[in-house]
Amino acid sequence: QTPSTELDETLKNKNVLIVYLSRTKNTKAVAEIIHKHTGGTLVELVLENPYPENYKAIVEQVANENATGFLPVLKTKIDSIEKYDFVFIGFPTWGMQLPPPMKSFLKQYDLDGKIIIPFNTHAGYGVGSGFETLKKICKKCKVLEGFSTKGGVERDGILFVMDGDKEKQVQTEKRSGCKELN
Numbered sequence: 001q002t003p004s005t006e007l008d009e010t011l012k013n014k015n016v017l018i019v020y021l022s023r024t025k026n027t028k029a030v031a032e033i034i035h036k037h038t039g040g041t042l043v044e045l046v047l048e049n050p051y052p053e054n055y056k057a058i059v060e061q062v063a064n065e066n067a068t069g070f071l072p073v074l075k076t077k078i079d080s081i082e083k084y085d086f087v088f089i090g091f092p093t094w095g096m097q098l099p100p101p102m103k104s105f106l107k108q109y110d111l112d113g114k115i116i117i118p119f120n121t122h123a124g125y126g127v128g129s130g131f132e133t134l135k136k137i138c139k140k141c142k143v144l145e146g147f148s149t150k151g152g153v154e155r156d157g158i159l160f161v162m163d164g165d166k167e168k169q170v171q172t173e174k175r176s177g178c179k180e181l182n
């Protein structure tokens with residue numbers, strides 16, 4: 001057995017929550033890969049008022065929300081968050097930052113004392129300040145090293161990319177990315 005197979009076995013007996021935000025389903029695909037290995041509860045963040053379909057419109061709205069510190073209202077409700085020991089938190093890079101809905105989640109739910117494993121997809125520019133902001137909001141969490149991989153490039157009309165070889169690559173990257181947990 002490889003260490004990460006053992007890791008997956010260890011996590012299977014813990015209370016694992018996987019929370020993610022995803023628009024074009026790349027982050028969702030990574031969340032599902034993690035879920036397949038660790039089990040637990042998989043939760044997608046959904047908003048009361050969805051973002052516009054149009055790419056330019058969402059980019060503009062997110063820039064405004066970031067500038068004003070606006071926190072969108074979540075439709076998603078998570079029961080008994082206190083029962084989870086490990087929380088995987090996944091999000092796309094938006095404007096080189098943590099997306100506003102993920103800020104809403106982190107501010108709404110008490111994650112103090114939990115072990116957080118962040119993950120991210122982006123269009124080639126990396127996670128930006130996402131992992132740092134997560135750590136700042138969740139000061140009393142134990143935030144492990146994050147895992148980031150290239151996803152879609154919606155600006156160029158490239159939406160979902162997490163299939164075939166890319167999916168296999170992510171599986172491998174996730175394993176090494178989670179080595180700190182071992």
Ligand SMILES: Cc1cc2nc3c(=O)[nH]c(=O)nc-3n(C[C@H](O)[C@H](O)[C@H](O)COP(=O)(O)O)c2cc1C
Nearest residue numbers: 022023024025026027092093095096123125151152
């Ligand atoms: C509003 C918005 C802003 C984005 N800003 C960035 C960015 O600053 N840097 C980057 O690399 N990708 C950016 N992207 C691209 C996404 O991070 C990338 O396509 C990601 O894989 C999408 O994940 P998803 O399919 O789970 O929604 C942005 C996408 C959107 C919709």
